[in-house]
Amino acid sequence: MRREEALSPGKSAFVSSPAGSGKTQLLAERYVKLLEENLKNKKLQEYSKEFAGKALTTENILSITFTRKAAFEMRERVFELLLTSKSEKLRKIGQELLEHPERIRISTIHSFCHSLLRRFSLEASLDPEFDIIGERAGEELSLEAIDTAIRDAIEGDIGVRKDLQAFLTRLPLRKLIENVSSITKKLPITDPTFAAWQGKGNQIYFEIFKLTVDILKRNKTEEGRLEYHDLEVETLKLLRENPQWLNILYAFNSQIQHILVDEFQDTNFYQWRIIYALIEDWVSGSGIKDELLANPTLFLVGDEKQSIYLFRGADVQLFREAKRIMEESFGREGRYVYYRPEENYRSLDALINFANSLFQKVMSGSEEDNLRTSYTQFKKGRKDTRKGEVGILLYRSLAKMGAEESREMDAEIMGGKIQSIVGERSVFDKEKGKCVPCQWKDIAILLRDRTSLPQIEKVLKRRSIPYVIIGGKGLFEVPEVRLLYAILKFLADPTDDLSFLSLLLSPCSHLSTSGVSLIARAPGFTLLNRFEATRLSGKEEKVRRKLLSLIASWRKIAFRSSTVEVLEKVLMDLAIWNIYSSEEEVANIQKLLSMVQALDSEGLTLWDIAGHIAQFSQTGDEEKGQIEVEGTNAVNVLTIHGAKGLEFPVVFISRIHEVSRDKRTGVFIDEAGEYVSVACSEGKKEEGAEIERMREIYN
Structure with a gap:
């Protein structure tokens, strides 16, 4: 009704x-x-x-x-x-x-x-033809504005310099920049938060913030550019002021x-x-x-x-x-x-009962409580006689086991369970309207954060389990992008020995470790000088000469052609596409090329682009290249935040024991499908008894 x-x-x-x-x-x-x-x-x-x-x-x-x-x-x-x-x-x-x-x-x-x-x-x-810029371009503008604001504040008043220096003893400059950049996107300047800051001896912080907002606004207006959060701010001003x-x-x-x-x-x-x-x-x-x-x-x-x-x-x-x-x-x-x-049309009995029992205790707020929410129990609305299953995978962690080893054990247990499920269990196919054997694509691994991603990838690769990372970050941490970035830095600055060494040690150079070691120990001002002067033995000398010839050809066009054309030549000359050929690796390389092409379109030189890429790489949160997931038969790996609104028949949540510092065990309920499995460290005896009780209720 x-x-x-x-x-x-x-x-x-x-x-x-x-x-x-x-x-x-x-x-x-x-x-x-x-x-x-x-x-x-x-x-x-x-x-x-x-x-x-x-x-x-x-x-x-x-x-x-x-x-x-x-x-x-x-x-x-x-x-x-x-x-x-x-x-x-x-x-x-x-x-x-x-x-x-x-x-x-x-x-x-x-x-x-x-x-x-x-x-x-x-x-x-506003300029009728204003442009919408992305997060990365917006951060660049914010950093420029913050830098200008700090310089203006110091040059305008000698006393400000002392105040700023005193303030930075409590808050590092990088943190100050991050905070101001973040705040400009979240709160109006009239928010009471700022008044509270002023009252806590943060006047210099407040002044820099106000200067930054003014400079940022002026720069965006002059360039006819808006960020996504600017759309909200300007719309509210239009309707109110x-x-x-x-x-x-x-x-x-x-x-x-x-x-x-x-x-x-x-x-x-x-x-x-x-x-x-x-x-x-x-x-x-x-x-x-x-x-x-x-x-x-x-x-x-x-x-x-x-x-x-x-x-x-x-x-x-x-x-x-x-x-x-x-x-x-x-x-x-x-x-x-x-x-x-109250009806839930997505999940089966086991999941609904599990969620009702757990969250009824966790979400005990009321209408008057602004800090906690309340929970209303679900009823099954799905017309399906199957019960579903909630599973808890336990292992005993050793006292001397480090965080990385623990995460790899989590991944190992999940990998084994995933292999036992595929082809053996059935899941409901919405399109076909019937149960079908479970495939890789029916499974999702949810992460609390990305710190355990390397261990999960390692295990999945070792077990030959196909997988895709949805919304994964760390583009500049993958080998294929690190290599291209190193080559880019080397071409921008041939005296950059570390970047050149990355090329020589990569599988694309086809040089042995002993050969590279011999070059590194040879006399010469730079590693490139030593590489040019050193003679290797046998087939390696031919490899060295070929690579030397390729480097000369890259340097010849480095500042004559667009940077993306230079990188494309590097990719072809070193046959990088053959070495890094998986879907994920290709997508990562293509994303880097797209980023470079976008910077090329702004008229930047290779040297400028290398500097911009250096800024992007420092944040560590650039998303990896996305592959076409639709129709791909692979396990989906993504964060819990990234999974919001998605559905998977089988869901694993890793490292659930890390949810709380003072409790070694935990549970998580999936909102999507029929089976949840949680990798969880075994805790104290009384907690073990609690797990046994949950097993009896939800098995």
Whole structure:
């Protein structure tokens, strides 16, 4: 009954939708219900034909998601409902929308902000042709602005230099840069946090921050560039501070009468204020909607238990604030529904029972508790008689075992279990609608962080288990990229002995270790001088001469051709594609080439590009090249954060014993499939008894 109320097109609804409860389907059904209501509203249709010259279907419905993937899935689900509808009229509209998909306004929050700022660029004092830059380019701009701010602060006041020096004894300069860069993306300058900092003797920090913001803003304005978080900031300013804000809101409200928001628990300060600015006249009861006799509605869907993006500025307290505002505003007119689904359509009995038992104890908060969330028990909604399984894999860790050895043992145990599952167990195939033998691609390994990734890769390779790393970072740590980067640095600076040594010791040089050692010990100012002068014996001398000839040809074109062309020649001359030929290695090399090509397009020289790459490599968080995962029969390796919203029939979570410092054991519940296995160190006797109890309950 509550579900039907939530779908009522005349009511606003706040849906607290747990994982697996079918929220995407609910959003799509709500969208279609609103479309049907539009068709029934004769006054609205007359108004649309008079002022727009056509009948209105979806143009007054705006759906906001937080990822492109979610937007695509919802759009796909809406088309499915329309094209398979029993109503011939809806099927016809579905066909029309297929021809004009731009009429379905389902987009990410950033895409919505982008379109609004494009439309009102003059009012926002923005270049109508502004560019959106990525995270890496944004960090470069931030670092330049911070550097300029520090220099200006020191040159402007001798006293500031002393204050800054005193401050940096407590906070290293690199940390200061990281903090300021991070803060500029998360909080408004009016946030109380800054006032608190000022009160703690951090005045110099605050001054540098303000200077940085001003310089960064000026530089971006001059260059016509915006970062993704700038889209949110500028949109909120447009709707709140611009002298034309009333006209802008009126223009928006004359077109949009229904707003749907997905994954609302991931909303940050700016995003919620933007949404609230758009609906403020709705909650006050004014606006053009009253003239059209079309009740405006707001439909928010989220789950506070899944609010895991604090590092991106997401604030679960906004989730509760929005619920309160909707209750007070729409509730007084009887046009508000709060709906909390209890059915889980994704998991089987064992997983649901396990989650209910565990999280009922862990999530014991209340509505009044802003720091902890509460838990509502799931009910199985999936029509499947299988029970599923929750497994705990235990091993006894030795007292002298180091962290790396422990992680390798985790990986070894998981690898053995994975091999025993593939082909032997069955999983449910949604597309085929039946159980099929488990394949590699049905399995996921979830990581708390990437520190154990080298050990997992090592074990999977040793056991010949095919795998793909989804969203893996550390591009500049893989051998193939390290080699190309070393060659790039060497060509930029031939006196860089360490980079040249990396080339000589690589499998691409075809030189023996003894041969390289002989060259290194020879007299000469640089390693290149020694390489040119040293004569090796037998076949190695031919190898040396060939490599010397190749190096000469690279140096000849290094500053005449584009850097990407130089690297492509290196790849061909050294047959690197044959040595690093796996899908992952090829994808990593291609990503590096794309990065270099992008820098080439800015007119940078090889020397400049080597410097930029050096900056990128220092952060260590550059994502590896992505291979096409769809259809690849391989085990999926990804972080828990990266797995949000994904489904796998079989899931392993590694190193669960490291969750807490004071407890040696732990458990984790998968929201996706039928089987969870946890690599876990065995703890004390009393904890062993607790594990035995869990075995009895969930085996």
